[in-house]
Amino acid sequence: MHLPDGLVPVGMAAAGYAGSGALLALSMNRIARLPDPQAAMPRAAMMTAVFFAASAIVVPVPPTTVHLMLSGVMGVLLGWFAVPAILVGLFLQAVLFGHGGLTTIGLNGLIIAVPALVAFMVYRTAAGRFPRLAAGVAGSGGVLMSLAIFAAFVLLGLPAQMDASAERAALMVFVLAHMPLVVAEGIIVIVLLQILSRVEPGLLPRG
Amino acid sequence: MALILAFAFASVTQITSLPLLAALALAALVASGQPMAVLTRLRAPAMLALAIALALALFSGSDTLWQAGPLHLRSDGVAAGALVALRLLAIVTLTLVLLGSLPPHKLAEALRGLGLPAILSDLVMLTLRYIDEMRARLARADAARRLRGGGAGWRALPERAAVFATALIHGQHRADRVWAAMRLRHYGATRPATPPFGLHDLLWIGAALALAAALVWLDRAT
Numbered sequence: 189m190h191l192p193d194g195l196v197p198v199g200m201a202a203a204g205y206a207g208s209g210a211l212l213a214l215s216m217n218r219i220a221r222l223p224d225p226q227a228a229m230p231r232a233a234m235m236t237a238v239f240f241a242a243s244a245i246v247v248p249v250p251p252t253t254v255h256l257m258l259s260g261v262m263g264v265l266l267g268w269f270a271v272p273a274i275l276v277g278l279f280l281q282a283v284l285f286g287h288g289g290l291t292t293i294g295l296n297g298l299i300i301a302v303p304a305l306v307a308f309m310v311y312r313t314a315a316g317r318f319p320r321l322a323a324g325v326a327g328s329g330g331v332l333m334s335l336a337i338f339a340a341f342v343l344l345g346l347p348a349q350m351d352a353s354a355e356r357a358a359l360m361v362f363v364l365a366h367m368p369l370v371v372a373e374g375i376i377v378i379v380l381l382q383i384l385s386r387v388e389p390g391l392l393p394r395g
Numbered sequence: 396m397a398l399i400l401a402f403a404f405a406s407v408t409q410i411t412s413l414p415l416l417a418a419l420a421l422a423a424l425v426a427s428g429q430p431m432a433v434l435t436r437l438r439a440p441a442m443l444a445l446a447i448a449l450a451l452a453l454f455s456g457s458d459t460l461w462q463a464g465p466l467h468l469r470s471d472g473v474a475a476g477a478l479v480a481l482r483l484l485a486i487v488t489l490t491l492v493l494l495g496s497l498p499p500h501k502l503a504e505a506l507r508g509l510g511l512p513a514i515l516s517d518l519v520m521l522t523l524r525y526i527d528e529m530r531a532r533l534a535r536a537d538a539a540r541r542l543r544g545g546g547a548g549w550r551a552l553p554e555r556a557a558v559f560a561t562a563l564i565h566g567q568h569r570a571d572r573v574w575a576a577m578r579l580r581h582y583g584a585t586r587p588a589t590p591p592f593g594l595h596d597l598l599w600i601g602a603a604l605a606l607a608a609a610l611v612w613l614d615r616a617t
Contacts (some may be wrong), residue, residue, distance in 0.1 A: 192440070192443055192444075192447075192483050192487075193401065193404075193405060193482065193483050193486035193487060193490075194404070194405055194478075194479050194480075194481075194482030194483035194485075194486055195447065195479055195483065198402060198405045198406040201402070201405055202402070212515075216512055216514070216515075219514070225514065226514070226582065227574055229514055229517055229518060229521070230521060230570040230571075230573040230574045230577065231566075231567060231570040231571075231574075232518060233517075233518050233521030233522045233524075233525065233570070234521070234525055234529075234566035234567070234569055234570040234573070235563065235566055235567075235570075236518065236522045237521075237522050237525035237526045237528070237529040237566070238529045238533070238559075238562050238563055238566045240522070240526055240529070240530075241526065241529040241530040241532075241533045241562070242533060242559050242562070244530070244533075245555060245559070247549075247552075265563070272514070272515050272518055273518065273522075276515070276518050276519050276522055277522070279519070280519070280522065280523065280526070282490055283490060283491075283494040283495050283497075283502070284495060285436065285439070286436055286437060286439065286440045286487040286490065286491055286495075287439065287440075289483075289486065289487070289490075290397065290398065290401045290486060290489075290490045290494075291398075291401050291402055291405045291486060354454035354455075355454070358450065358454070372549070372552055375552045375553065375556070376552055376553075376555070376556040376559070377556075379552075379553045379556035379557065379560075380556045380559055380560050380563075383556070383557060383560040384560055384563065384564070387560070387564060388563075388564045388567060390567075391563065391564070391567055
């Protein structure tokens with residue numbers, strides 16, 4: 189779910205850079221407060237590589253398939269490191285594969301990183317009492333929130349002469365086509381966090 | 396430089412500027428020395444550009460050019476579609492030519508040169524270093540799951556989550572070892588100084604700025 193280059197007005201793309209830049213500055217500030225921020229970097233890089241590879245997992249939505257987004261689980265496992273990790277992932281996708289866009293990295297960063305941070309906070313707050321519910325909300329809620337931000341950006345950015353009813357209908361089809369992904373990511377994140385809490389609890393955030 | 400030109404390309408709003416945009420993208424493609432490799436990587440963006448152009452041609456604008464049942468091809472929609480599709484393809488071509496062929500350390504060096512924090516450029520370099528390894532590991536684990544009789548589609552989601560969890564745990568252990576090795580090499584004690592922009596770099600940046608300004612001026616003047 190990426191905004192490609194050339195679709196939105198250049199001012200909006202520049203505003204996306206400003207927004208993502210602010211979010212990145214906030215994250216770097218929080219990361220700098222960690223006891224040993226450099227020690228967390230290799231782990232963040234490794235997780236970014238795993239998420240990058242795992243986002244190739246497809247969920248069948250006949251007649252097509254959709255890719256996992258993993259914004260919620262990235263937030264849960266990486267915390268504040270999720271913002272640089274997501275921006276790095278988007279940059280590499282644009283540079284290596286031409287997916288997403290170079291001018292829209294800022295907007296795409298907001299589409300994925302804001303839900304990741306919200307999922308991180310929700311999970312950290314609620315996982316102690318309701319671990320499964322918190323995992324499900326982080327997984328499914330992350331995708332839902334990304335969809336909402338993506339739809340808002342598309343509505344703001346598409347050419348003004350576009351037929352408004354057709355635009356809304358196309359967006360509705362797009363959102364409905366992603367509903368199976370909302371369910372799938374919920375299932376995957378619940379199972380994933382359950383396994384990690386049993387086998388490697390050190391990977392999970394402490395409440 | 397790529398970012399300056401990409402934003403200049405993205406700011407084109409007149410259909411009359413499209414031939415110039417296409418010519419610049421084509422020149423970059425030829426200058427890359429490996430046009431076929433770049434064209435292969437352009438396949439998916441080209442499909443996306445075509446889909447967007449078709450959607451805009453059919454659902455935006457008012458002057459009907461051609462009609463078949465409920466489908467109306469509109470002239471201003473065709474113009475808007477061509478503008479978005481060509482901007483997209485030109486920017487992606489430029490990105491792949493200027494940045495896609497750089498080795499990881501050059502990419503990280505360039506990011507440091509832009510003034511990004513070292514932790515961010517190191518994150519890029521380490522991620523690039525491990526992407527292929529993690530992809531191969533996930534693919535092997537998924538193949539093993541299928542050979543053990545694992546399902547497909549929706550029923551396989553919990554099993555695939557387990558494969559994903561295993562990869563994350565492996566990644567965590569690997570990260571611990573990488574960090575230990577980095578500390579042994581005195582990581583962070585001294586950081587390689589980013590070379591300041593040389594005359595050559597400044598000339599290229601100046602040329603990119605001039606080209607971007609000319610493109611925007613021509614676009615606004617027409």
